[in-house]
Amino acid sequence: MNMSYRAGVFVICLSSLSLPGFTQQQPSQVPESGQIQPAPQNSSQPNHILFDVVVTDRSGKPVPGLAEKDFVVRDNGNVQNILSFRAHGGTTAPDALQDTKTPLKIIVMIDEVNTTFDHVAYERDQLKKYLLQNGGKLPQPLLLGFVTDKGTEIQTVPSQDGNALLASFDQHETALRTIRRNTGFYGAEERFQLSINTMRSMAAREAQQPGRKMIIWISPGWPLLTGPRIDMTNKQAQQLLASIVDVSTALRQARITMYSIDPLGLADAGSVRLNYYQEFLKPVTATKDVQIADLALQVLATQTGGLALNSSNDITNQIARCVADADAYYTVAIDAHPADKPNDFHAITVKVETPGLTTRTRNGYYTQP
Numbered sequence: 001m002n003m004s005y006r007a008g009v010f011v012i013c014l015s016s017l018s019l020p021g022f023t024q025q026q027p028s029q030v031p032e033s034g035q036i037q038p039a040p041q042n043s044s045q046p047n048h049i050l051f052d053v054v055v056t057d058r059s060g061k062p063v064p065g066l067a068e069k070d071f072v073v074r075d076n077g078n079v080q081n082i083l084s085f086r087a088h089g090g091t092t093a094p095d096a097l098q099d100t101k102t103p104l105k106i107i108v109m110i111d112e113v114n115t116t117f118d119h120v121a122y123e124r125d126q127l128k129k130y131l132l133q134n135g136g137k138l139p140q141p142l143l144l145g146f147v148t149d150k151g152t153e154i155q156t157v158p159s160q161d162g163n164a165l166l167a168s169f170d171q172h173e174t175a176l177r178t179i180r181r182n183t184g185f186y187g188a189e190e191r192f193q194l195s196i197n198t199m200r201s202m203a204a205r206e207a208q209q210p211g212r213k214m215i216i217w218i219s220p221g222w223p224l225l226t227g228p229r230i231d232m233t234n235k236q237a238q239q240l241l242a243s244i245v246d247v248s249t250a251l252r253q254a255r256i257t258m259y260s261i262d263p264l265g266l267a268d269a270g271s272v273r274l275n276y277y278q279e280f281l282k283p284v285t286a287t288k289d290v291q292i293a294d295l296a297l298q299v300l301a302t303q304t305g306g307l308a309l310n311s312s313n314d315i316t317n318q319i320a321r322c323v324a325d326a327d328a329y330y331t332v333a334i335d336a337h338p339a340d341k342p343n344d345f346h347a348i349t350v351k352v353e354t355p356g357l358t359t360r361t362r363n364g365y366y367t368q369p
Contacts, residue, residue: 048083048333052212052255053350053361054305054325063357064089064328073334074349084333088212089326103211104326107154107202108319109145111219113191115263123218123263126315128166133316136162140326144169147219152198188223195222196295199258200247207254212331214306216259216322217297218315224276226293237287244284244294245343245366251304252365259322260301265313274310277302283345283364305361325360339367 053071055063068085088104108127112120131138138160145154153172159165199215206213232240251258262274277298284290293299298308306325309318337346347364 047336049252049336049348049365050255050331050333051348051350051361052257052305053330053332053359055328055330055352056358056360058356060321062089062325062328066330066352066354068332070352070354071330071332072351072353073332074351075334075337075346077347077349080334082332082334084331086331087328088330089328102331103209104140105143105158105206105209105211105213106140106216106323106326107143107145107213108216109147109154109218111147111195111217113147113149113194114219114222119220119263123315124169126263127218127319128169130316130319131162131166131169133162133320136164136166138162138165138323140323142323146172147195147198149194152201154202188225192222192225192292195219195297196247199300200250203247203250203254203256206256207250209254211255212329213254213256214259214322214326215256216261216319217301218261218263218319219297220262220264221260221277221297224293224296226280226291232290234287237290240290240292240294241284241287241343244290247295247300248283248303249366251300252362256304257306257325257362258297258301258304259306260298260308260310261315261318261322262310263315264310265315266311277308283347285341285343285345285366303363305363307360336365336367339369342368344368 051073055066057063064087066087068082071082071085073080073082086102088102110120110123110127115123127144141158141160142165143155143158144165145152155165155168202215277293277296280291280293280296280299281302283303284294301308307322309321312318332350344367345364346367348362350359350361352359
């Protein structure tokens with residue numbers, strides 16, 4: 001979508017837009033906005049906040065073998081005591097506790113709602129190429145899923161056998177969508193609602209399961225529905241803020257890290273919309289600051305500590321790059337601080353003192369009085 005078209009679309013007042021907590025076209029039952037229930041934290045202490053941290057070297061490769069003493073965690077700039085520390089994968093430092101029991105789930109989702117038929121066909125071919133690498137033996141067990149305008153299909157049993165996954169994968173036929181990209185603003189609204197509902201539904205289900213989850217969403221992203229001339233009532237802004245807080249909290253409680261892979265590749269590399277999501281990466285706590293684009297796929301991927309990948313036709317390699325985050329990562333727990341106000345956001349930073357290493361984790365958490 002170019003800038004002139006966006007400006008034309010958003011003269012429509014938001015009073016005609018159905019904002020989140022959505023009720024129509026839900027793939028499955030999810031709580032209404034403001035009603036997401038507390039989920040298991042995989043910790044015996046409910047007031048502890050868990051963060052899964054990936055540490056990479058200059059080449060972007062995950063680094064194993066670090067210990068608790070290597071990490072510094074700050075909450076709103078204040079250094080925090082690390083209450084528990086676990087290392088996952090790779091070699092382990094002598095004084096680190098290696099966790100070999102907590103499960104890890106990786107789900108690769110193909111978005112057939114926000115992607116054209118031709119691009120869905122291409123990304124399916126690229127995924128097949130990934131599944132058949134190394135004779136079909138995958139580095140990590142995977143689940144495959146499809147987002148369609150008729151519902152969501154996700155396999156129930158993860159497998160490291162790429163050939164078996166491919167056999168199941170080939171049974172799914174990409175259907176022509178009834179929600180098309182050329183249906184204008186209202187079609188975009190419908191696609192946005194269906195997409196965000198699918199993600200919220202997945203978070204609600206995964207919150208009941210222990211361990212970390214990595215969701216690799218192959219999609220150009222759902223419509224941002226945001227522009228300089230869009231209007232929003234105070235009530236709508238309050239509803240949207242509640243949904244933003246709920247989605248962030250649901251993803252954290254379910255221990256979900258989102259990953260976004262844009263299948264449009266080089267064809268999308270020069271578009272204005274490609275990096276537009278970066279305008280909305282800052283967490284919001286006030287109704288005056290909210291925009292629907294605060295719930296963009298790429299925003300959620302970045303805020304949960306994942307990756308937002310674009311400008312490459314090599315989807316196979318981008319999937320491998322995301323999956324590599326499971327090779328070595330760390331889980332730290334800190335105390336949750338009490339809220340000073342509604343929707344109080346606590347910014348989290350995790351640093352490793354070793355030069356040349358970079359950390360990725362979720363950007364923080366919301367608390368309530």
